[in-house]
Amino acid sequence: GAGVSQTPSNKVTEKGKYVELRCDPISGHTALYWYRQSLGQGPEFLIYFQGTGAADDSGLPNDRFFAVRPEGSVSTLKIQRTERGDSAVYLCASSASGTGGMSGGYTFGSGTRLTVV
Amino acid sequence: DQQVKQNSPSLSVQEGRISILNCDYTNSMFDYFLWYKKYPAEGPTFLISISSIKDKNEDGRFTVFLNKSAKHLSLHIVPSQPGDSAVYFCAASALRGGSNYKLTFGKGTLLTVNP
Numbered sequence: 072g073a074g075v076s077q078t079p080s081n082k083v084t085e086k087g088k089y090v091e092l093r094c095d096p097i098s099g100h101t102a103l104y105w106y107r108q109s110l111g112q113g114p115e116f117l118i119y120f121q122g123t124g125a126a127d128d129s130g131l132p133n134d135r136f137f138a139v140r141p142e143g144s145v146s147t148l149k150i151q152r153t154e155r156g157d158s159a160v161y162l163c164a165s166s167a168s169g170t171g172g173m174s175g176g177y178t179f180g181s182g183t184r185l186t187v188v
Numbered sequence: 189d190q191q192v193k194q195n196s197p198s199l200s201v202q203e204g205r206i207s208i209l210n211c212d213y214t215n216s217m218f219d220y221f222l223w224y225k226k227y228p229a230e231g232p233t234f235l236i237s238i239s240s241i242k243d244k245n246e247d248g249r250f251t252v253f254l255n256k257s258a259k260h261l262s263l264h265i266v267p268s269q270p271g272d273s274a275v276y277f278c279a280a281s282a283l284r285g286g287s288n289y290k291l292t293f294g295k296g297t298l299l300t301v302n303p
Contacts, residue, residue, distance in 0.1 A: 075231070102289060104289070111295065112295055113277050113294050113296055114232065114277070114291075114293045115293070116292070126289070127290065162231055164231070166289075176222050176224070176234035176237065176291070177291070178234075179224075179231030179232050179233070180231050182231055
């Protein structure tokens with residue numbers, strides 16, 4: 072696609088429920104990243120995929136969070152037993168290589184605003 | 189522990205004047221710096237970057253200055269336009285440390301350019 076697409080754009084869920092957030096990266100981009108932006112904060116790194124594998128998942132806050140990218144394209148961020156503190160905008164980004172931290176940076180999607188009530 | 193700090197939550201300037209957004213960092217491993225611009229309900233978009241081997245990078249109305257000894261960078265927008273009104277994020281990465289894929293962001297500065 073022309074840009075990074077994230078669905079849904081908004082998600083309201085009850086505390087304790089399971090949610091899945093989807094990211095469609097730019098076609099051909101091998102690197103995919105998930106970030107989380109809480110209110111009043113900048114985006115915080117969650118996980119980086121190079122192809123199908125998670126090259127760095129050190130930013131995932133706990134084991135309720137998991138992400139997959141089974142075919143090296145679309146990625147799904149999964150959150151189990153959601154808590155009110157999980158409320159944030161979840162941003163996905165992609166880059167042509169794993170050097171998105173330099174040159175032209177990443178291309179971000181518009182994010183999924185998750186609200187846990 | 190904020191490794192990238194943007195100490196001004198907001199800045200207001202008149203159209204046509206210069207906007208100066210500041211950013212400080214504490215991690216000496218950071219050697220590449222980026223500025224992103226974010227409009228409401230959109231994702232951040234890349235604006236300009238600078239490597240630590242340089243002290244200045246210019247792209248049209250946007251110039252980024254880097255002072256390595258002070259661990260400080262700034263983004264200058266001249267002249268400022270109302271369409272520049274957005275949140276600006278400073279971000280850093282550590283290329284030498286092997287984390288060239290990971291960005292550490294500041295909290296952002298909301299710039300308002302008044303007509």
